[in-house]
Amino acid sequence: MRTGVWLVGARGSVATTSIVGGLALRAGLAGPTGCVTELPELRGPALPAFADLVFGGHDLATTPLCKRAEALADSGVIPWRLVAAIRDELSAVEQELRPAPVGATQADRAAAVVRDLTGFRERHELDRVVVINVSATEPAPQPHPGHADPAALRAALAGPDEVLPASSLYGYAALLAGCPYVDFTPSTGLRLPALTALAEEARLPYAGHDGKTGETLVKSVLAPMFAMRNLDVRSWSGVNLLGGGDGATLADPAANAAKVQSKQRVLGETLGYVPQGGTRIEYVEELGDFKTAWDLITFAGFLGTGMRMEFTWHGCDSALAAPLVLDLARLTAAAHAAGQVGPLTELGFFFKDPLGTPTHSLGEQWARLTEFARLLHGGGDSGHDHAG
Numbered sequence: 001m002r003t004g005v006w007l008v009g010a011r012g013s014v015a016t017t018s019i020v021g022g023l024a025l026r027a028g029l030a031g032p033t034g035c036v037t038e039l040p041e042l043r044g045p046a047l048p049a050f051a052d053l054v055f056g057g058h059d060l061a062t063t064p065l066c067k068r069a070e071a072l073a074d075s076g077v078i079p080w081r082l083v084a085a086i087r088d089e090l091s092a093v094e095q096e097l098r099p100a101p102v103g104a105t106q107a108d109r110a111a112a113v114v115r116d117l118t119g120f121r122e123r124h125e126l127d128r129v130v131v132i133n134v135s136a137t138e139p140a141p142q143p144h145p146g147h148a149d150p151a152a153l154r155a156a157l158a159g160p161d162e163v164l165p166a167s168s169l170y171g172y173a174a175l176l177a178g179c180p181y182v183d184f185t186p187s188t189g190l191r192l193p194a195l196t197a198l199a200e201e202a203r204l205p206y207a208g209h210d211g212k213t214g215e216t217l218v219k220s221v222l223a224p225m226f227a228m229r230n231l232d233v234r235s236w237s238g239v240n241l242l243g244g245g246d247g248a249t250l251a252d253p254a255a256n257a258a259k260v261q262s263k264q265r266v267l268g269e270t271l272g273y274v275p276q277g278g279t280r281i282e283y284v285e286e287l288g289d290f291k292t293a294w295d296l297i298t299f300a301g302f303l304g305t306g307m308r309m310e311f312t313w314h315g316c317d318s319a320l321a322a323p324l325v326l327d328l329a330r331l332t333a334a335a336h337a338a339g340q341v342g343p344l345t346e347l348g349f350f351f352k353d354p355l356g357t358p359t360h361s362l363g364e365q366w367a368r369l370t371e372f373a374r375l376l377h378g379g380g381d382s383g384h385d386h387a388g
C-alpha cells in the first residue's frame, strides 16, 4: 500500500527526524526502536511497510531539509552517518516540500493545499496520503460563526476574515483532498463542529491530539497506579525545561497555555479529582532538542501518612516523537483502507489529549490499540463507523 506522509511543518525538528528515520528504515540502515507498530502485538499485513512511505509537506521556513538534518546531527538527535548515507533520498524529499500556501482568502489558500496534496498523490501513484500536523503550536483561536457547521464555514472562508487557525485550515484542505488527518500538536486541528461534520461527510478518519512522548507519558503510567492502590494524591507539580523550535514557540504565553492545558488533563481524568499543583514550561535555549522534566508528587496513604515521589525525565523530544509519527501514519493509513470514519479513539495511546477517548491510562489505551490492530489485520470486523 503506497502511502504518502504529508507533514505540515515539514522542516521542523520532529518532521525532519521522522523523514530521516523513515528513509533510514527503508534503506535498512536503522532498526525500528521506538516504533510501536513493529511490536508483535501491532505488526501485521494491514500496515504499509516503511518502504511504502513517501514523504512530502508544507513549511513556512525555507531551510533545506539536508541542512535541518545536519543541524539535528550536530546537536546529537540523529547520527551523522545516517545523514551522510541518505543525502540523495533527502534531496528527493526536498522536491516534495512546498511553501505555506498563499491566496487572497482562506478558501484560496485551502484550494492551493488541495492542489499540492492531489499533485503529490498523483505523481507518486499513492493509494492514499495521510496529512500529519507537526507544525508550531498555535494559541487557541477566537470563536467565529463560521466554526458552527460546514455551510457557514464555506461561506466564511470565501470572505476576508481569518476564520480558521493554520492547523484547521490544513485539516479542512486535507478533508477536501480526501486525506485522513492526524494532529500531533495541541493546536485546534479538526476540533471544530464544522470540521468534524465535514470529516463525516467526506467519510474520512482522523486522530489527535498532541503526541505523548515525555512527562505526560510517565504521568499516564503513574496516575493509574496511585488510583488503583487507592492512594490520595495531594499535589503533583512539574517543571519542563526545553529548547529547540518547540521551546521557542512555547515561550509565547498563548501557545504555552494551550500546551499546559493539554498536559494537565491526564491527572483529573485518571484520578477523578485534580490534585494541587500545575505544570510549567520554560524555554532554555541551551538545551536544544533535549528536554528535562522534574515532577514532585505528594500523596497520603493509610491513616493519612504523608509520602512523596519525585522523578526526572531527560528526553530527546524529536527522537521520541518521530517513531510515533511513523506509527500514526501507518495505522491511520490502515484505518482509512479499512473504511473507518471519524475520530480514531483507539489511537489515544499516542496522545496527551486524546479525541473522545474514555481513558488516559496508558495500560488501558494499549489494550484498545492492540485490539484495534488485531481487527485491522483481519482478526474480526474492523469496518465500523466511528462517527456513527
Ligand SMILES: NC(=O)c1ccc[n+]([C@@H]2O[C@H](COP(=O)([O-])OP(=O)(O)OC[C@H]3O[C@@H](n4cnc5c(N)ncnc54)[C@H](O)[C@@H]3O)[C@@H](O)[C@H]2O)c1
Pocket (backbone or CB within 6 Å): 008, 009, 010, 011, 012, 013, 014, 015, 058, 059, 060, 061, 100, 134, 135, 136, 137, 138, 166, 184, 185, 186, 210, 211, 212, 213, 214, 244, 245, 246, 249, 317, 318, 320, 321
Ligand atoms: N517533540 C515532541 O516530543 C512533541 C510531542 C508532542 C507534540 N509536539 C509538537 O510537535 C510540533 C513540532 O515540534 P518541533 O519540535 O518539530 O517544532 P519546530 O519548531 O522544530 O518545527 C515546527 C515547524 O513548523 C513550521 N511552521 C510553523 N507554522 C507553520 C505553518 N502555518 N505552515 C507550515 N509550517 C509551519 C515551522 O517553520 C517549523 O519548521 C509542536 O507543535 C510540538 O508542540 C512535539
